[in-house]
Amino acid sequence: KAGVTQTPRYLIKTRGQQVTLSCSPISGHRSVSWYQQTPGQGLQFLFEYFSETQRNKGNFPGRFSGRQFSNSRSEMNVSTLELGDSALYLCASRRQANTGELFFGEGSRLTVL
Amino acid sequence: SQQGEEDPQALSIQEGENATMNCSYKTSINNLQWYRQNSGRGLVHLILIRSNEREKHSGRLRVTLDTSKKSSSLLITASRAADTASYFCATDATSGGSNYKLTFGKGTLLTVNP
Numbered sequence: 585k586a587g588v589t590q591t592p593r594y595l596i597k598t599r600g601q602q603v604t605l606s607c608s609p610i611s612g613h614r615s616v617s618w619y620q621q622t623p624g625q626g627l628q629f630l631f632e633y634f635s636e637t638q639r640n641k642g643n644f645p646g647r648f649s650g651r652q653f654s655n656s657r658s659e660m661n662v663s664t665l666e667l668g669d670s671a672l673y674l675c676a677s678r679r680q681a682n683t684g685e686l687f688f689g690e691g692s693r694l695t696v697l
Numbered sequence: 698s699q700q701g702e703e704d705p706q707a708l709s710i711q712e713g714e715n716a717t718m719n720c721s722y723k724t725s726i727n728n729l730q731w732y733r734q735n736s737g738r739g740l741v742h743l744i745l746i747r748s749n750e751r752e753k754h755s756g757r758l759r760v761t762l763d764t765s766k767k768s769s770s771l772l773i774t775a776s777r778a779a780d781t782a783s784y785f786c787a788t789d790a791t792s793g794g795s796n797y798k799l800t801f802g803k804g805t806l807l808t809v810n811p
Contacts, residue, residue, distance in 0.1 A: 588739070617798075617799070619801070626801060626802070626803035626804065627785065627801035627803075629798050629799070629800060629801075632798065640798050642798070672737065674739060674740065676739075676740075683727075683789075684745075685730060685742040685745055686730075686732075686740070686742065686787075686799060687742070688732075688739035688740040688741070689739050690738055690739045691737075691738070691739055693737070
């Protein structure tokens with residue numbers, strides 16, 4: 585079956601703009617997690633959604649938000665972009681929240697100029 | 698903040714040799730997982746070991762877990778050039794009741810030279 589799909593794969597934005605990233609989980613997976621990966625901070629947990637509800641949230645400012653739709657697809661939004669938001673944003677899905685392995689997409693690489 | 702910390706940060710070996718990576722963590726866990734990431738790609742799950750398990754094998758991978766020392770190790774035997782990647786440990790810990798998150802370390806960059 586198809587894996588986790590993230591779009592777009594690459595994007596360039598300027599400071600102050602906003603961006604929306606999309607994630608389609610593996611069919612049957614109801615949990616979607618988002619991570620930010622940078623060389624300096626490594627993989628940082630952003631949030632996890634399950635059945636359209638945010639189950640947990642990492643230590644990121646309110647500029648970072650997300651949502652999950654009834655078909656389990658998820659989007660994350662970053663408003664008022666800063667240079668430090670440049671990163672690889674990874675989405676991962678699994679069948680249930682709170683347990684089991686994560687299946688990752690290839691990521692969306694965001695560059696903020 | 699990072700829950701797991703891998704050691705070493707980088708490891709370079711020759712093809713055919715074994716590679717050992719270590720992970721230390723701070724709080725009690727439900728399970729610990731190891732992932733692999735090829736440069737700039739998504740992570741791939743390798744193995745999960747539960748807190749009541751001490752050792753687990755999967756192909757050329759062997760993982761140990763010592764909950765008393767809050768540490769785990771990943772051994773890759775008979776390494777191949779294709780094993781070149783970053784390896785991450787991830788700790789599964791329940792935080793505050795049902796709140797849960799999988800927390801990753803900063804990884805070990807393994808280079809296997811042909």
